[in-house]
Amino acid sequence: MTDLDxxxxxTIRTLSMDAVQKANSGHPGSPMALAPLGYALFTRxxxxxxxxxxxxxxDRFVLxxxxxxxxxxxxxxxxxxxxxxxxxxxxxxxxxxTPGHPENFITPGVETxxxxxxxxxxxxxxxxxxxxxxxxxxxxPGFDIVDHRTWVIASDGDLMEGLSGEASSxxxxxxxxxxxxxxxxxxxxxxxxTELSFTGEDTCARxxxxxxxxxxxxxxxxxxxxxxxxxxxxxxxGRPTFVRVPTIIGYGAPNAANTAKAHGSPLGAxxxxxxKKQLEWPHSEDFxxxxxxxxxxxxxxxGAELQRQWTDRLEAYREAHPELAAEFERVxxxxxxxxxxxxxxxxxxxxxxxxRKSSGTVINALAGAVPELIGGSADLAGxxxxxxxxxxxxxxxDYSGRNINYGIREHAMGAMMNGMTLHGGFRPFGGTFxxxxxxxxPSLRLACLMGLPVIYVMTHDSIGLxxxxxxxxxxxxxxxxxxxxHLHVMRPADGREVAGAWRHALARMDGPTLLALSRQxxxxxxxxxxxxxxxxxxxxxxxxxDGDADVVLVATGTEVSLAVEAAEQLGDRHVRARVVSMxxxxxxxxxxxxxxxxxxxxxxxxxxxEAAGSFGWxxxxxxxxxxxxxxxxxxxxxxxxxxxxxxxxVADAAEDLVTGExxxx
Numbered sequence: 001m002t003d004l005d006x007x008x009x010x011t012i013r014t015l016s017m018d019a020v021q022k023a024n025s026g027h028p029g030s031p032m033a034l035a036p037l038g039y040a041l042f043t044r045x046x047x048x049x050x051x052x053x054x055x056x057x058x059d060r061f062v063l064x065x066x067x068x069x070x071x072x073x074x075x076x077x078x079x080x081x082x083x084x085x086x087x088x089x090x091x092x093x094x095x096x097x098t099p100g101h102p103e104n105f106i107t108p109g110v111e112t113x114x115x116x117x118x119x120x121x122x123x124x125x126x127x128x129x130x131x132x133x134x135x136x137x138x139x140x141p142g143f144d145i146v147d148h149r150t151w152v153i154a155s156d157g158d159l160m161e162g163l164s165g166e167a168s169s170x171x172x173x174x175x176x177x178x179x180x181x182x183x184x185x186x187x188x189x190x191x192x193x194t195e196l197s198f199t200g201e202d203t204c205a206r207x208x209x210x211x212x213x214x215x216x217x218x219x220x221x222x223x224x225x226x227x228x229x230x231x232x233x234x235x236x237x238g239r240p241t242f243v244r245v246p247t248i249i250g251y252g253a254p255n256a257a258n259t260a261k262a263h264g265s266p267l268g269a270x271x272x273x274x275x276k277k278q279l280e281w282p283h284s285e286d287f288x289x290x291x292x293x294x295x296x297x298x299x300x301x302x303g304a305e306l307q308r309q310w311t312d313r314l315e316a317y318r319e320a321h322p323e324l325a326a327e328f329e330r331v332x333x334x335x336x337x338x339x340x341x342x343x344x345x346x347x348x349x350x351x352x353x354x355x356r357k358s359s360g361t362v363i364n365a366l367a368g369a370v371p372e373l374i375g376g377s378a379d380l381a382g383x384x385x386x387x388x389x390x391x392x393x394x395x396x397x398d399y400s401g402r403n404i405n406y407g408i409r410e411h412a413m414g415a416m417m418n419g420m421t422l423h424g425g426f427r428p429f430g431g432t433f434x435x436x437x438x439x440x441x442p443s444l445r446l447a448c449l450m451g452l453p454v455i456y457v458m459t460h461d462s463i464g465l466x467x468x469x470x471x472x473x474x475x476x477x478x479x480x481x482x483x484x485x486h487l488h489v490m491r492p493a494d495g496r497e498v499a500g501a502w503r504h505a506l507a508r509m510d511g512p513t514l515l516a517l518s519r520q521x522x523x524x525x526x527x528x529x530x531x532x533x534x535x536x537x538x539x540x541x542x543x544x545x546d547g548d549a550d551v552v553l554v555a556t557g558t559e560v561s562l563a564v565e566a567a568e569q570l571g572d573r574h575v576r577a578r579v580v581s582m583x584x585x586x587x588x589x590x591x592x593x594x595x596x597x598x599x600x601x602x603x604x605x606x607x608x609x610e611a612a613g614s615f616g617w618x619x620x621x622x623x624x625x626x627x628x629x630x631x632x633x634x635x636x637x638x639x640x641x642x643x644x645x646x647x648x649x650v651a652d653a654a655e656d657l658v659t660g661e662x663x664x665x
Contacts, residue, residue, distance in 0.1 A: 001036075001223035005238055008043075008293045011078065013252060016070035017275060018286040019091035021266045022554030026092060026100065029262030031071035032275075033186055033247035034153060036220050041077045041151060042299065045230045049303030050080035050404045053109045056332050056424065057310045059148045060127045064120025064164075065155035066101040067264070072110065072241045073098045078289070078297040081109040085246050089287055102239040103419045104422065104450060112422050112451050116442050118161030121181065122412050123443040124152045128240070129394070129404075133374070135423045136399040139313020143317045145310070147321050149234060152181040156194050159183060159203060163442075166412035167498055168240075172211030177236040186249040186597040192260045207242040216244040227270030252279040253394045269510045289464035331425045331509045334509060342408075343369035348454060348522040355557065356459040356517040358495035360385030362502045363429075363457075367391065367402070370427065370506065370649070374420075375457075377382075377431040378413050378439075380623065383519075384431030384459045404428075410436050414443025421452045427506065429455035433465075433514055435474040437481060448486040454512040461491065461516040462611040463643065464558055469633030471601050478516065479615040482585055486511040490584045492533065493540070493560035494524045497583050500533025504587070518558045520636045525561060528581065537599050538586025541567055541579035549578040552600060553623055558583050559645065566619035566650035578604075582620070605657045623657050625650050 001008070012035040020026035031038075042048070047059040065071045070091065076083045083097060088098040097107050101115030111127075114120040128150040135146035158164050171179055183203065187194045204214045217229050233241040250262025254274040261267075267275065283290070312664065318325040330337070343365050347358065367373055367388045376388045381403070391400030406413040410432050417428045437444065437458060447454045463473045480488050488500040490513060498517070505513035525540055532538040541564050543549035551570070555563040560581045567577035579600055582588060588596065600606055606621040609615070614626035627643055 001563060003047075004292060004296050005039070005223060007290060008078065008297050009039050010281055011288070011289055011293045012039060012071065012074040013279060014276060014281055015074045015077075015088055017267055017272045017288065019070050019088055020071070021269070021272060021412055022089060022286070023092040026070060027067040027264050028070065028182040028267055029250035029256070030065060030068035030155065030186065030190070032075065032251045032262070032534065033220070033249045034068060034071050034184055035247055035251075036223065036226060037153065037182060038071050040074050040223065040230060040426045041224050042079050043228060043297060044348050045234060046151060047148060047306050048078075049271055049307045050109065051304060051512050052298050052307060053081065055307045055310070057146065057148050059552050060124070060423070061414050062111055062114065062120045062124040062127070062150065062152045063102055064114055064118070064124070064141045064152050064158045065112030066120065068153070068155070069098070069100065069102050072102055073107070076109040078294065080298045080300040080303075082151075083108060083195065085287060085289060087657070100399060112419065113446055114614045117155065117157040118163035119415055119443065120445060121152060121154055121164040122167040122443065123419035123422065124174065124179060124181070125171045125412070126416030127176065127423040128171065128176040129399070129416065130420040130423035130426055131178060132176060132399040133306070133394065138324060140317070140321060140324070140450065143313060143320065144484070144583055145314055145317050149178045149180060151239045151274065152179070153184060154181050155184050156186065156198060157189055160198060163411045163415060166409040168207065168212070168481070169210050170407065170409060170412055170416075171240045173396065174212070174394065175238055176240045177238050179240040180233045180243065181240070182188025184247055185244050186247045188249045188258070188260055188263055189446070190260060190264050204244055205244070205368060210434070212242045212364055212535045213237055213239045214242050216242070217246065219348035220245055220247050264558045265322045273508045281555070300462055302601055334424070336506065337369060340369045341503060344499045344530065345531065347499065349522060350495045352446070352521040353495065354518050355492055355494070355498050356383075356385050356519060358498040359457060359502070359515060359517050361495070362499050364389050366502065366506065367522055372427050373376050373429070374402045374404065374430070374505070376406050376413065378406045378436065380432055381409045383433070384429040384457055386429065386457050405442060406430070410439035411443065414440030414447070417454045418443055418447050418450070418452055419452055421447075422450070427453065427455070429457050429518055431457035431459065433460040433472060434458040435460070435472055436620070437477060444487070445484055448484050451486065451511045456512065456514040457517065459517045460519045462518065462520055462555060463631040464520040465628065466519070466636040466639065467633055470630040473631035474612065475627055476613045476615065478612045479611070481514060482616055488513045488584055489516060489531070490514065490585045491516040491557035492583050493581050494522055494528050496524070496528040496530050497533050497581065500530040501556055501583060503530060504534050516557065520558060522558050523561050525564065532639070533583050535591055535595070536586065537580055539578060539599060540581045541575040543575070543578045544571060547576070547600070549604055550576045551611060551658050552578045552580060552604050552606045553650065553654060554580040554582050554600065554606055559611055562645060562647060562650060563645040565647035566609075569651040573651070573655060575658060577654060585620070607650070607657050608652045609650055610638070611643070623653065625653050
């Protein structure tokens with residue numbers, strides 16, 4: 001390492017110490033330890049252009065160890081990204097461009113939001129898979145317009161989380177050989193040494209068993225050795241690559257180095273002074289970036305040249321393959337094909353069927369019109385009905401298929417879909433049972449935070465799944481999912497509403513959509529509408545005759561047909577009932593007040609009907625036919641009778657509401 005390189009590495013270390021100290025919050029130790037690795041990657045191995053952080057064929061860099069955010073911010077600042085020294089000084093402050101953990105929608109050059117450990121590894125596997133699938137579709141002999149790597153820095157904590165194991169296992173199975181994970185093996189977590197909890201395995205042997213190539217660095221501060229290992233890691237051999245990088249957390253700090261003190265709190269002025277002295281740092285002022293370091297580390301010229309070479313290839317590709325080039329640019333821009341909505345089935349001749357089956361019909365109708373639509377399931381494709389027919393599976397060495405077999409790995413599936421969406425070029429959906437959203441909820445929440453248009457196909461959405469019993473019957477899940485900001489939860493009532501839900505999910509570009517679908521069959525309803533689904537709620541059975549209704553029944557999914565039957569019984573009792581289908585609370589909330597009032601008039605009593613917990617329904621209804629306990633194991637029709645989801649009970653509850661009696665739940 002030259003003296004100038006060493007000065008640049010120490011600049012990263014001192015910026016990290018100073019920023020954490022000024023904020024009185026953060027994690028200084030890992031950036032200090034990882035500075036040589038990060039510097040080598042960003043200045044010699046990573047293909048990137050600071051002036052165009054979204055250049056399509058750039059290498060992706062994922063700091064899965066998101067607590068080490070000051071490493072990334074320092075690197076972005078030094079290499080020429082639009083991140084100023086004032087931004088560094090403002091670390092962890094309100095509305096800063098340098099938040100406590102990297103957030104892709106705030107800081108230029110940040111590829112994904114990380115912090116919850118393991119998520120970045122899962123995202124990176126999705127990015128690497130998207131790269132291979134996009135290359136399979138668009139590269140042609142002599143025109144490798146998709147040819148980039150995905151680099152990851154992961155911590156001990158990342159590798160303890162189960163998500164990283166799920167995703168890494170699948171990456172090895174699929175042979176994602178442009179994926180490189182560098183393990184920061186510093187042996188320290190918040191509570192102390194990893195020997196407290198992380199000694200029962202050989203991590204390198206585990207990754208070798210996953211089917212990864214394993215390399216090891218002996219001295220991260222040896223620039224020649226580090227460059228050699230990273231160069232080898234970048235040379236594909238048919239396997240993803242795992243690089244063990246032993247480091248000393250808090251490198252240079254006289255007392256805090258190699259201790260938990262360096263991990264998650266400021267070092268303190270005295271310790272920082274000692275560290276700067278030990279590092280032979282020549283400057284007394286905080287947040288100093290020597291001019292020669294700024295010039296030496298700047299990557300704008302190198303990045304511009306790399307992008308120019310790619311742009312020249314793309315231009316030649318346009319001339320040789322104009323139709324492919326136009327399609328390539330369309331999918332990268334996230335534009336859906338013209339007329340794609342015409343492919344939606346109208347279910348005009350529908351018979352009674354499960355909404356999961358209707359969804360399978362819609363998926364395969366859309367697949368021909370939207371080639372970037374890809375899907376998969378966590379080993380439940382036959383139950384979720386998510387298979388795109390005649391499109392093949394994604395397998396090692398052949399990434400041309402459209403069906404991804406995730407295995408029993410919901411957590412990895414969620415994180416990988418986020419990564420594929422962030423990469424660009426695809427619209428992924430993934431399926432499992434609604435109750436197993438518990439296994440992918442952290443990834444789903446991050447999709448909401450990042451505003452990613454991921455689609456979740458969640459089937460077996462109520463006690464109606466029947467005999468598998470309460471372990472598989474979601475009760476509280478709809479309420480808990482509806483509580484997540486920016487998630488659109490859609491529970492369609494029949495085939496037409498399923499088509500409407502898919503129409504909304506695919507058109508939506510600012511956040512994820514979850515489809516809650518039934519195992520049991522539902523009849524087609526007379527007045528459901530593909531278009532009105534996007535309003536969130538609408539009237540499917542108006543009250544008879546002139547004048548206002550006596551009561552409104554509002555229901556979702558399989559209970560809409562139940563509400564219609566109950567309304568007919570109420571008519572026989574001379575009670576005028578209106579039935580409203582509410583497939584999506586969030587979309588209804590977004591409508592103007594006049595529309596909401598026209599559907600659910602404030603002067604009328606409202607009864608909600610949903611075979612799930614009542615929590616949250618008080619926002620829309622005065623009383624509820626709901627299930628605020630766990631289910632049972634029996635055929636669906638028996639369960640619906642046993643728990644009171646019958647037309648008679650709903651009609652009784654509505655009549656009691658009209659007369660002012662409390663039905664309870």
